[in-house]
Amino acid sequence: CYQTLGDLRLRATGPSAPASEYRRHLDMDEGVARVEYRRGGVGFVREHFVSHADNILAVRIRADQPGALAVAVELARQERARSALLPGNDLELSGQLPDGRGGGGVRFVARLRARLDGKPVPVRDRRIVAEGGTELVLLLATSTDFGTGRLGAVGRTLDAAGRRSW
Numbered sequence: 001c002y003q004t005l006g007d008l009r010l011r012a013t014g015p016s017a018p019a020s021e022y023r024r025h026l027d028m029d030e031g032v033a034r035v036e037y038r039r040g041g042v043g044f045v046r047e048h049f050v051s052h053a054d055n056i057l058a059v060r061i062r063a064d065q066p067g068a069l070a071v072a073v074e075l076a077r078q079e080r081a082r083s084a085l086l087p088g089n090d091l092e093l094s095g096q097l098p099d100g101r102g103g104g105g106v107r108f109v110a111r112l113r114a115r116l117d118g119k120p121v122p123v124r125d126r127r128i129v130a131e132g133g134t135e136l137v138l139l140l141a142t143s144t145d146f147g148t149g150r151l152g153a154v155g156r157t158l159d160a161a162g163r164r165s166w
Contacts, residue, residue: 005108005142006077006093008057013131014070015040042068056161059138066134073128073138075112086111089120090158091128094151110142111154113162137166 017040025034035046043064050057063069075083081095091112099105114121116133123129130136141157143150 003097004077005110006075006081008059008112008138008140009074009076010046010059010061011072011074012039012070013072013129014068017041051161054161054164055141055143055157057138057140058161058166059136059140060166061136061138063134067132069116069130069133069136071130071136073112073114073130074126075110075140083126085123085126089114089123089128090155091123091126092154107145107151108142109144109151109154110140111158113139113158115162 019037019039021043022037023035025036026032027034031049033048037044045060045062047060048058061069061071075091075093077093077095080097081093083091083093086092092109093112094107094109096107097105112128114128114130115137116130117135121128121130121136128138139158139161141154141161143154143157145151
């Protein structure tokens, strides 16, 4: 049966204020989903795209005022997964699904890398906590051992994607 790998959760951690001027846009030519809004007098833009060729999900969040970003990011799954902090402040989620006959099935791994204004972001309590910057870029690479999948390739995938510009 088909299952999702996990959830990428983003939560604003700055001062509580309602969002206004909320707009969503899907650019079919560029393949980018964009959300714009204002919160507490600050304008935010969040962009997402997936590159099949690079095997990466990329998310960029920008604030129109210096130091205004305050976001907590979590990579989670409710069952059959564990998370770990890796060197370089990457978060990794890995696990194995049941095969439906009492044994082990497909193994999976997801690795998340975050850069706030181009620098690694601290991880606290298995969450990336980005505070005080203007631009946050998240890169997520995943793999399974199904078919020709290689679990160990996610780090190289992130390294290659990190060398590219947005």
